[in-house]
Amino acid sequence: MTTMTGGLPPPAPTPLFFRRGFRNLLAQGVYVGVTALVIFYVVQALGGREYGFGFLNQPAAFDVGNQWLINVDGTTNTRFTMYLVGIWATARVVMVTLLLSTVLGVAVGVARLSPNWLLSKMAMLFVEIFRNMPLFVQIVLWYAIVLFGLPQIQNALDLGDTFFLSNRGIAVPWPEPDGGLYGGPEWLTAVWAAAVAAAAVAAWFVRRRRQELERETGQPHYPNRWGIRLFAGGALVSFLALGLPLTIDVPVLSGTDYAEGLTLRPEFTALTLGLTIYTASFIAEIVRASIQALPKGQTEAANAIGLSGYQRLTLVILPQALRQMIPSVTNQYLNASKNSSLAYGVSYADLFFVANIIQNKIGHAVEVFALIIVTYMLMSLAISVVMNFLNSRLTLTRV
Amino acid sequence: MTRKRWALAAATAMAVIALLAAACGGDGNGEEGGGTLQTVLDRGELKCGVTDSLPGFGFKDPNSVYSGFDIEFCKAIAAAVLGDAEQVQYVPASSQARFELLASGEVDILVRVTTITAQRDVSRGVDFAQTTFYDGQGFVVHADSDIRTAEDMAGTTICVAAGTTTEQNLDDFFNARGLAYTPLQGDWPDPQDQFLERRCDVLTSDKSGLAARISALPNPEDYRFLPLTISKEPLAPGVRDGDTRWKDVVNWVVYGLINAEELGVTRDNVAAMAADPPNAAVARLLGEPFKGSEVADLGFGVDAQFIQRALMAVGNYGDIYARTIEQLGITRAGTLNALYTEGGILYAPPYR
Known part of the structure; x- marks a missing residue:
């Protein structure tokens, strides 16, 4: 054994705690330990109860308001049916919210980029106010405004005997199935709806065919114009041919409530308004950012070929910005759909509210909350599927 | 590795x-050791699940001081067990969350206008002690309303608290008569606000609770009760299932306050009666010796004077009633809540 002269002294052994291997093991050990403990406590807390979803098939013994197009009472129906009523209530709010918040969000987002100083500042104010206020506060505020601000039913605002405004709700005219001029059966309305659907499908095919022709020949074939003509024409002709199988139901005051027409109840109105405005303020920012992310050359090129401001926006800017927007807007849609559970704060009987009533009556908290979680998850997945489909269609670069 | x-x-x-x-x-x-009683003794404080928005029963004023019929029973139990009626932590319990609060140990007892039902007794982890107030469900409308009978309520909107027995009675009542109605369930905001703003035509709840709410309004004469009582609502304190030792103490504090009224022991004279009991029954109730006899420890896990302390703190059942519910204009004579000797159904088992 030879001794090296002038070499470095052998390094002192690293203390155990500072060895990488030991630290890794320690961290993993802590992680495994904490996880095991959490699982242990959850299992222990959940153990010793009886589980099962049988209670959902028993009579509900409660009723909920805010039903639309359905009339379900709690005596003859099961708890599960009442839960479905809640899901339908949630679905209405979510559908209206997604639609309106998209329209409003795009409008505000575009307005923020407007060269008009007043318009862009107003859009900014809208975004900053509604984005920075807690959603629950907004919803409650809207409800308070509707409940305390609007007149009571006996003093309802009457706008030309057609629209009524009170804290019982906003009553508007609404189409109603009808036998038509020849006094036919009410399902004539359904026949007409089928005819409209058929016209829509035909219009879609014609539009696509004309698009193809346009591409092949280079001559204008006006695909959109002809599509719309065919759809509108089909709807109108079938409507006349069937003898106007639809009437407009005008609301009237009856006792202490409205009859006929459609009544937007304060709970629905406050919730939808709050959700819509809040979501729109986020969508507006996404729209603005997506437009600003486009190269400036796109705007300049559109100007150079002489497009008008509206054409520039609809033909050049928005279609490209849309690809940027969709993933972020999808997130906002998912948020909005889950935020709809704040219905709880304004006595709107959505699925969360109904599930809570059931849970409060019968217990089974674990099952009920599992049901709530699964329902919201399915709803989110459904929205994701649709939006991902849209995304894949738009990101596809077709030559 | x-x-x-x-x-x-x-x-x-x-x-x-x-x-x-x-x-x-x-x-x-x-819970494994001495149950809730031991927990309360160790903590030195009683956690009482109450309502904070029902004048006369459980109400929190702007200075965060609680008052009401239910609050007095919290105080009575705290005085009996801990010797100090002020050692109570009031936990506001919503109608939706109350049973979970109790079952999870967040509160030791629920004194919160809660109706005894079989469902709750069996499956909500709650055991009910002696009823403190016999109530029934009623309806109130605006004085100028056309509604006078049950049939007039057909097609109207009715405000009701979500997740209550009231909600279920309402459904039973209307469906038994084949009448349609639209419920407007709320927990928050309070259904009362919606009724006052005429978002609904009728407000329904326990009659005493309705009377309490209406009497607290600036213009109670603008509202009218319908001459209907559609349910039995025995309101009772709730304790956790299977904790008999704690339930015994709660039960006998309530029985004790009722017995005291029957025996003529009030908050004003309890000290004098303890010093010189007029008869053996009073002496037993107050845990004092009578004519040289020993004071028997019945084995409640608290000392023999626990009822005496409750009486010192809040007085007997009639004292509590007079201080709280009677202030709302709900008289006691001739109702179910009078002593059985006066035509009511308050009948406490003898303390011996």
């Missing part, structure tokens, strides 16, 4: 589990 390293990781995991288990073990609610 070598076997040695696995062993080290496993040992660490075990050590962490052991440490955490030891750390968490200390703050269990102690």
Whole structure:
């Protein structure tokens, strides 16, 4: 054994705690330990109860308001049916919210980029106010405004005997199935709806065919114009041919409530308004950012070929910005759909509210909350599927 | 990873589990040992689940002072068990969350205008003690309303608190008569606000609760009760299922306050009666010797004078009623809540 002269002294052994291997093991050990403990406590807390979803098939013994197009009472129906009523209530709010918040969000987002100083500042104010206020506060505020601000039913605002405004709700005219001029059966309305659907499908095919022709020949074939003509024409002709199988139901005051027409109840109105405005303020920012992310050359090129401001926006800017927007807007849609559970704060009987009533009556908290979680998850997945489909269609670069 | 390293990781995991288990073990609610009674004695404070928005029963004023019929029973139990009626922590319990609060140990007792039902008794983890107030469900409308009978309520909107027995009675009542109605369930905001703003035509709840709410309004004459009582609503304190020792104490504080009224022991004269009991029954109730006899310890887990302390703090049942519910204009004579000797159904088992 030879001794090296002038070499470095052998390094002192690293203390155990500072060895990488030991630290890794320690961290993993802590992680495994904490996880095991959490699982242990959850299992222990959940153990010793009886589980099962049988209670959902028993009579509900409660009723909920805010039903639309359905009339379900709690005596003859099961708890599960009442839960479905809640899901339908949630679905209405979510559908209206997604639609309106998209329209409003795009409008505000575009307005923020407007060269008009007043318009862009107003859009900014809208975004900053509604984005920075807690959603629950907004919803409650809207409800308070509707409940305390609007007149009571006996003093309802009457706008030309057609629209009524009170804290019982906003009553508007609404189409109603009808036998038509020849006094036919009410399902004539359904026949007409089928005819409209058929016209829509035909219009879609014609539009696509004309698009193809346009591409092949280079001559204008006006695909959109002809599509719309065919759809509108089909709807109108079938409507006349069937003898106007639809009437407009005008609301009237009856006792202490409205009859006929459609009544937007304060709970629905406050919730939808709050959700819509809040979501729109986020969508507006996404729209603005997506437009600003486009190269400036796109705007300049559109100007150079002489497009008008509206054409520039609809033909050049928005279609490209849309690809940027969709993933972020999808997130906002998912948020909005889950935020709809704040219905709880304004006595709107959505699925969360109904599930809570059931849970409060019968217990089974674990099952009920599992049901709530699964329902919201399915709803989110459904929205994701649709939006991902849209995304894949738009990101596809077709030559 | 070598076997040695696995062993080290496993040992660490075990050590962490052991440490955490030891750390968490200390703050269990102690049900295994002496039950809720021991927990309350150890803590030196009673956690009482109450309502904070129902004048006369449980109400929190702007200075955060609680008052009402239910609050007095919280005080009585605290005085009996802990010797101090002020050692109560009031926990506002919503109608939706009340049973979970009790079952999870957040509160020791629920004194919160809660109706006894079979469903709750069996499946909500609650055991009900002696009823403190016999109530029934009623309806109130605006004085100028056309509604006078049950049939007039057909097609109207009715405000009702979500998740209550009231909600269920309402459904039974209307469906039995084949009448349609639209419920407007609320927990928050309070259904009362919606009724006052005429968002609904009718407000329904326990009659006493309705009377309490209406009497607290600036213009009670603008509202009218319908001459209908559609249900039995025995309101009782709730304790956790299976804790008989604690339930016994709660039960006998309530019985004690009712018996005291029957025996003529009031908050004003309880000290004098304790010093010189007029008869054996009073002496037993107050836990005092009578003519040289021994004071028997019945084995409640608290000393023999616990009812005496409750009486010192809040007085007998009639005293409590007069201080709280009568202030709302709900008289007691001739109702179910009078003593059985006066035509009511308050009948407490004898204390011996």
